[in-house]
Amino acid sequence: MEANNCVLEMKHISKSFPGVKALDDVSLTIRPGTVHALMGENGAGKSTLMKCAFGLYQPDDGEIRIQGNSVTLPTPKAAMVAGISMIHQELNPIMTRNVMENIWVGRIPYRNVAGVHWVDDKKMYQDTRNLFQDLGITIDPRERVSSLSVSHCQLLEIARAVSYGAKVIIMDEPTSSLTESESELLFGIIRKLTMQGVAIIYISHKIEEVLDITDEVTVLRDGRLVGTWPTKELDMDSIVSKMVGREMTNRFPRPEHTMGDVYLEVSHLTSALPHSFSDISFTLRKGEILGIGGLVGAQRTELMESIFGLRPIASGTIRIDGKEVNIKNPREAIRHKIALLTEERRVTGIIPMLSVGENIVLANQTANRKKYTGGGPFLNYGARNEDAQKYVDSLSIKTPGLKAQIQYLSGGNQQKALLGRWMLLGPDILIMDEPTRGIDVGAKYEIYCLMEEMVQRGKCVIMISSEMPELMGMSDRVMVMCEGHLSGILNRDEVTDERIMYLASTYENTERSNEDAKENI
Amino acid sequence: MQKKTFRPKDFMMNYALYLIMLLIVIIIACISPKFISLRVIRDILTQSSTKMLVALGCMFIIVSGSADLSGGRVVGLAAVVSGSLAQQAAYANKFWPNMGELPVIVPILASVLVGLLVGACNGYAVAKLKVPAFLATLGMQMIAYGVNCLYFNKAPNNSQPLGGYKESFGNLGTGSLAGIPILVMIALALCAVVWIIQTRTCLGREIFAVGGNPNAARVSGINVFKILMITYMIAGALYGFAGCLEAARTGSATSSYGLSYELDAIASCIVGGCSASGGIGSVPGVIAGVLIFNVINYGLTFIGLSSYWQFVVKGLIIIIAVAIDVRKYAAKN
Numbered sequence: 001m002e003a004n005n006c007v008l009e010m011k012h013i014s015k016s017f018p019g020v021k022a023l024d025d026v027s028l029t030i031r032p033g034t035v036h037a038l039m040g041e042n043g044a045g046k047s048t049l050m051k052c053a054f055g056l057y058q059p060d061d062g063e064i065r066i067q068g069n070s071v072t073l074p075t076p077k078a079a080m081v082a083g084i085s086m087i088h089q090e091l092n093p094i095m096t097r098n099v100m101e102n103i104w105v106g107r108i109p110y111r112n113v114a115g116v117h118w119v120d121d122k123k124m125y126q127d128t129r130n131l132f133q134d135l136g137i138t139i140d141p142r143e144r145v146s147s148l149s150v151s152h153c154q155l156l157e158i159a160r161a162v163s164y165g166a167k168v169i170i171m172d173e174p175t176s177s178l179t180e181s182e183s184e185l186l187f188g189i190i191r192k193l194t195m196q197g198v199a200i201i202y203i204s205h206k207i208e209e210v211l212d213i214t215d216e217v218t219v220l221r222d223g224r225l226v227g228t229w230p231t232k233e234l235d236m237d238s239i240v241s242k243m244v245g246r247e248m249t250n251r252f253p254r255p256e257h258t259m260g261d262v263y264l265e266v267s268h269l270t271s272a273l274p275h276s277f278s279d280i281s282f283t284l285r286k287g288e289i290l291g292i293g294g295l296v297g298a299q300r301t302e303l304m305e306s307i308f309g310l311r312p313i314a315s316g317t318i319r320i321d322g323k324e325v326n327i328k329n330p331r332e333a334i335r336h337k338i339a340l341l342t343e344e345r346r347v348t349g350i351i352p353m354l355s356v357g358e359n360i361v362l363a364n365q366t367a368n369r370k371k372y373t374g375g376g377p378f379l380n381y382g383a384r385n386e387d388a389q390k391y392v393d394s395l396s397i398k399t400p401g402l403k404a405q406i407q408y409l410s411g412g413n414q415q416k417a418l419l420g421r422w423m424l425l426g427p428d429i430l431i432m433d434e435p436t437r438g439i440d441v442g443a444k445y446e447i448y449c450l451m452e453e454m455v456q457r458g459k460c461v462i463m464i465s466s467e468m469p470e471l472m473g474m475s476d477r478v479m480v481m482c483e484g485h486l487s488g489i490l491n492r493d494e495v496t497d498e499r500i501m502y503l504a505s506t507y508e509n510t511e512r513s514n515e516d517a518k519e520n521i
Numbered sequence: 522m523q524k525k526t527f528r529p530k531d532f533m534m535n536y537a538l539y540l541i542m543l544l545i546v547i548i549i550a551c552i553s554p555k556f557i558s559l560r561v562i563r564d565i566l567t568q569s570s571t572k573m574l575v576a577l578g579c580m581f582i583i584v585s586g587s588a589d590l591s592g593g594r595v596v597g598l599a600a601v602v603s604g605s606l607a608q609q610a611a612y613a614n615k616f617w618p619n620m621g622e623l624p625v626i627v628p629i630l631a632s633v634l635v636g637l638l639v640g641a642c643n644g645y646a647v648a649k650l651k652v653p654a655f656l657a658t659l660g661m662q663m664i665a666y667g668v669n670c671l672y673f674n675k676a677p678n679n680s681q682p683l684g685g686y687k688e689s690f691g692n693l694g695t696g697s698l699a700g701i702p703i704l705v706m707i708a709l710a711l712c713a714v715v716w717i718i719q720t721r722t723c724l725g726r727e728i729f730a731v732g733g734n735p736n737a738a739r740v741s742g743i744n745v746f747k748i749l750m751i752t753y754m755i756a757g758a759l760y761g762f763a764g765c766l767e768a769a770r771t772g773s774a775t776s777s778y779g780l781s782y783e784l785d786a787i788a789s790c791i792v793g794g795c796s797a798s799g800g801i802g803s804v805p806g807v808i809a810g811v812l813i814f815n816v817i818n819y820g821l822t823f824i825g826l827s828s829y830w831q832f833v834v835k836g837l838i839i840i841i842a843v844a845i846d847v848r849k850y851a852a853k854n
Contacts, residue, residue, distance in 0.1 A: 310740065334742040348740050351733035353800045362730055363741040369723055378721045421741065 006065075007032045007199050008053065008084065008168045013062035015048055022048040023059070026225045028218055030168060035190060035200045037210040037231070040220035040243055041412070041440035046203050049220070050170050053201075054086040055079035067167075085161030086170040093145045093153055100128040100141040103160045131159050135189055151182035158189060162198070169193065170201045175209060176438050179296045179466070180501070187213050205440060207236050208469070221245055244442050251445065252473035253452050259476070260286030263460050264429055266307065269316035277303050277484040280316070284429070284462065287455045291475025292464045293500045298481040300464045301343050304431050308340040309333045320429075334367050339427035341418055343434045343464070349418045350406050356417055357388035357402035364424040391420030395446060412443030419450060430454055431462045436470060448474060468497050480504050537845045538792065541838065542813045549820040556823055563702065569815040570708035571596075571763045571770065572785060573808070576793075577715045578759035579786035580807045584719075585752040586732035586799025587647060587654040591639060592760045592786055594665040596779030599635045599764025601673050603628035604683040604774035612685030616678050625689040632765035633758050639665055640757020641750065648749035662783070666776070673776040683774040694769030704766060711759070716804040718755075728752055733800030788835065789814055792842040813838065 008030040015023040023045045030036050038046050051057040053064065055073035064071055066082050073079045076086070093102045101108065101124070109124050110117040128141035137155050145153065154174060161169045175183045190200055190213060204210055210217060210231070217234055219226040219242045226242050240251070264284040271277050277299040284290050292300050305311045307318060309327040317324050320336055327333045333340070342348040351359055361384045365372055372383050388402050395416040399409055406414055415435065422430060432451070436444040451461050451474065465471045471478055472495050479489045480503035488503040533540065550556045575592050582589040605616035607628040639661055646657035674680045696703045719725040730738040731748045739745050763782075768774040793810025795802035814835060821831050 308740075330740050331742045331744060340740065342740055348734075348736040351730050351737050351800065353796065354729060354733050358726065358729070362726075362738075362743075365723055366727065366742045373723065378717070379723060379726070 006030060007067055009063075009065040010049070010053060011063045011065070013049065013052055013059045013064075015052060015057060015059050015061075022223050023052070024223045025062075026220065026223070027062075028225075029228070030199045030201060031216075032167065032199050033194045033197045034215040035194060035202055035213055037202045037204065037214040037217040038220070039204070039207075039210065039217060039239065040226075041442055044220040044243075044440075045223040046220055047172065048223075050086065050172065050201065050203065053079065053084055053168075054170060055084075080161075080164045080166070083165060083167035084170070085164055085166040085168070086172065087154065087157045087161065087174060088172055093156060095144075095146040097145060098141070099139055099143050099145060099148070099156055100124050102145055102156060103128055103131070103141075103163055127163075128159075131163055135159060135162065135192060137189070149182075151178045151185065154178070154186065155189065158193075162193070166198060168199045168201060170203070172203045173205065173438060174202070175204065175206060177296075181295075183209070205438065206467070207239050210239070211236065219243055240441050243440070251441075251469070253445070253449050254473065255452070255456075257287050257289070257455055257476055259288050260458055263321055265317075265319040265322075267317050267319075269303070269306065269318065270314045271299075271302060271306055271484075272312035272314040273302075275484070276311075277306075277481070280481075280486050282479055282486070282489065284460045286458045286460060288476045289451060289455055289461045289463060289474055291471045291478040292462065292481065293466075293468075293471050293478050294481040294487075294504045296466075297483060298504065299484040300481050301433055302484075303481070304340060304433060304462065304464060305342075307333070308338060308431065310340075331366075334363065334425060337426070337428040339363075339422035339425055339430050341415075341422055341430070341432040341435055343437070345411065345414055345418065350414050352407035353405055355403045356392065356397065356399045356406050356409065357385055359406045359417055360388040360391055360420045360424065363421050367425060387424055388420070391417075391423060395420055395450070410440075412439035415439050416443060416446065419447065423450070427459065429460045429462070431464075433464045434466065435463060436465070436467070444470075468500065471495075471500065472497070534845060534848065538794075538809060538813065538842060541841070542809070542816060545813075545817060545820060549824055552824045556820060561819070561823070563705075565812070565815050565819050566705045566708075567702045567770070568819065569811050570702075570704040571767045572782065572789070572815065573708045573811050574711060574759045574763035574766070575782050576786040576789040576807050576811050577711060577804070578756035578763075579783065580715075580790050580793075580795055580802050580804070581728065581752050581756045581759075582654075583787070583790050583795045583797065584732045584799060584802040585728045585749060586735060587749065587752070588658065588787075589643065589753070589756060590655065590658040590783050591643060591661040591665055592756070592783030593779040593781055594662045594669065594783075595636055595639050595757060595760040596764040596767060596782050597776060598639070598665045598669040598672075598779075599632035599761040600768040600774040600778040601669055601683065601764075601776060602635050603632040603765040604686065604768040605672075605678075606631055607686045607690040607768070608683070609685050609687050614678070614681060614685070616675075616683060618677060622687060625687060625693070628690060628768075629693075629762070629765055632761040634761070636757035636759065636761020636764070637754050638757070639760075640754040643757065644750035644753030647753065648746045669776045680776070683768070684772060686769065686772060690769055691772055692769075694766055694771070704770060707766065711762075712804055712808060719804065724748070724751065729800055731799075785814060788839050792839060794846065796846075797843075 006029050010026070010028040013023050013026045026045065026049055028049065038049070040046050048057060052059045055076045055078050064073065071082055073082065094105065104124055109120040109127065111120045125141050132139060132141065137159060139148065139152055139155065145156070148156070158169065174186060178186065193200065202210070202214055211234070214231045216228060217231050217239065218228040219239070221243065262283045263286045267281045269280045280303055294300050302311060306313050307327070309329045309332055318327065319325065325336055327336065351362070364387070365384070372379050374380060385402055391397070392399060392402065397413050397416045397420070399413060406417060409417065435447050451463065454461050463474060476492055477489055478495050478500060480487050480500055482504055490499055575596060579589060579592055606623055607625065608615050610622040643658050643661050646652045647654045692703065694704055698706065727738070727743050727748050730743060731745050735745050764779060767778060789810035790802065790807055791797060792813060793806035795806065817834055818831055821834065822828060
């Protein structure tokens with residue numbers, strides 16, 4: 001490949017951190033006007049490589065060339081001037097300011113009157129309008145950022161990158177918090193950008209997406225380059241096997257389930273909060289996995305958090321094993337052997353600065369105090385460590401040790417540790433809210449296996465998921481919600497993408513789909 | 522899994538605090554060699570003892586992710602209350618003229634009770650009424666001071682400094698056993714107790730969890746309200762007891778006792794490695810933090826430097842300690 005034919009070349013990049021070789025002789029070539037996927041499990045070195053390209057890290061070894069010229073990028077600012085921008089996984093716009101100020105921050109257009117720089121609002125507005133028009137973005141430049149949705153914030157970041165004249169835009173898991181239609185919008189803009197000759201480096205765990213929109217795929221594993229291929233030569237299975245380094249014949253472990261009696265019965269549950277869910281009824285059998293589908297705003301998380309006692313309920317009943325229960329807080333839910341793996345791992349899951357072991361035993365230590373104190377005042381560290389180690393081993397959590405702070409583990413391993421926290425309680429009902437979001441294929445598979453193990457033992461699993469293949473692959477039934485209403489429950493043999501999407505976007509049809517659902521049960 | 526190699530820079534980072542303390546001691550000893558003596562060490566430890574208790578209380582609060590500005594004024598209130606109950610029958614200016622001599626346990630319990638009460642109010646305001654801790658405890662600080670002044674100004678005392686304590690009460694602060702001051706022994710014993718609570722009990726671990734991420738703690742079934750209440754009450758009890766010892770140590774008490782102790786305590790905790798955002802902190806660190814400030818205090822006076830300089834040096838140490846800490850964590854990321 002001709003050197004001047006590439007916009008960005010990274011050659012033989014190596015980077016070490018104390019004790020870890022994060023990148024080992026990795027090369028990457030990006031051609032203008034293409035979408036280049038960068039794939040690999042968590043910890044494979046994708047982020048490190050991109051941070052080197054964006055000037056956040058300095059490679060120990062190797063060369064970075066931009067349009068054929070060797071460069072050093074000491075800071076992100078230098079990278080942006082050289083034409084490289086990065087859209088981070090977690091966006092942090094200045095919430096209290098408006099859209100256009102966020103785009104031009106640091107270089108706001110001004111008029112010089114009497115030696116004072118006055119902000120030129122008119123020019124800023126016009127520039128923003130032009131920029132948005134080119135990209136087909138329909139956000140009002142004067143809108144407050146705090147009132148924008150996540151996807152719009154992302155578009156704003158992209159527009160900002162373009163306004164810097166970016167030749168390469170790095171997108172780190174851009175669709176992880178977007179709905180399908182929002183993702184479509186993003187893909188449209190990506191296509192527009194590539195037509196203008198901009199190259200996109202696209203980091204994603206969603207293989208379907210990668211197959212759909214990228215031109216080339218580079219796979220990393222354990223800090224080393226596995227290879228680069230044109231996307232059209234690849235399929236789902238070949239990408240997965242390249243990422244994990246072994247053949248993955250089946251993404252979903254799925255033997256037949258033998259279901260027992262109804263264990264959980266929710267009737268006419270209505271939230272006490274405004275604009276939340278109302279009149280939700282469903283049942284769950286022993287040994288069943290119930291998937292819950294819907295778009296963002298469907299109130300799926302709110303429903304599950306209400307069952308778990310985190311949010312107030314106005315009316316309706318919950319029965320467990322035939323007995324009506326009144327759960328007012330998580331402690332009572334735990335007493336009824338319900339576990340909730342929450343959606344926001346960092347917000348309501350991990351205690352970042354505490355150790356992996358501490359995080360694993362946390363819930364059980366509170367619920368079953370005697371197990372670790374033997375009834376006395378003092379904790380028995382031996383018993384705690386034994387329990388924690390059991391789950392580190394059985395869930396193969398990759399950690400330097402029980403004492404390592406959990407915040408330094410990769411997302412997938414944090415998630416597995418949190419699962420360990422709940423499994424240690426021996427729950428009868430395990431509720432999982434987006435259990436595999438943002439984690440790598442290997443960890444996903446292990447989480448599926450664990451769900452399977454639960455139902456084999458006659459326990460119940462509820463899984464909220466926005467990933468269609470997962471929802472269809474794992475669930476016995478899929479309950480679909482739309483804007484706080486139950487829009488239908490589909491049996492395994494009648495689940496299709498289209499049906500789920502249809503139910504997820506139409507709640508006027510509530511009556512009819514409920515009828516359907518009843519017939520099917 | 523990771524091979525540990527000795528890195529001088531990491532070593533400096535991890536032990537910066539102790540190195541600074543060592544440096545200061547060496548400088549002071551060079552200027553005035555008499556500084557290295559048993560008597561000086563004894564004095565420093567005795568002076569550190571009451572501050573140690575306040576800092577231990579403060580550490581509970583900081584580890585639980587909260588803040589507490591009421592500590593100093595609780596010390597003052599408890600000092601006056603316990604002092605007023607510990608006077609000799611024969612003393613001329615008795616606070617309660619008609620009261621006989623009480624057993625020494627009474628003023629001690631009274632001071633702890635005062636602390637518990639203020640702590641409970643703090644805890645309720647923060648954990649139930651959801652008043653930001655900074656403001657709730659600022660309010661409590663004023664209330665404690667106001668109540669103290671009202672009590673202290675009661676006739677016939679009319680804001681006269683208290684005195685004439687029973688010998689057994691005074692001994693708490695000035696006596697020693699086998700050459701070791703009783704105060705130092707009390708402080709060490711409480712350090713041990715707190716350390717055990719922190720590391721070996723469910724309560725201790727739950728306080729860390731609540732401080733580290735209250736939302737996650739709640740989801741995991743921890744009663745966050747209860748934990749915060751207990752945290753504030755333990756802290757209050759420690760402040761109260763510190764006030765009692767402060768009265769015993771000085772042989773007096775006025776309503777201005779304990780002024781800005783809470784700030785010293787917070788500074789000691791932060792310098793001793795507690796994270797201001799909660800979830801991190803240990804007793805050895807806090808001991809080091811308290812000692813550093815008292816060594817500086819005593820040392821600078823010892824070499825005849827104006828006490829005003831102490832503020833400058835203390836302030837610098839706080840900023841340096843936190844700056845080093847930030848770098849330590851940034852390096853790990």
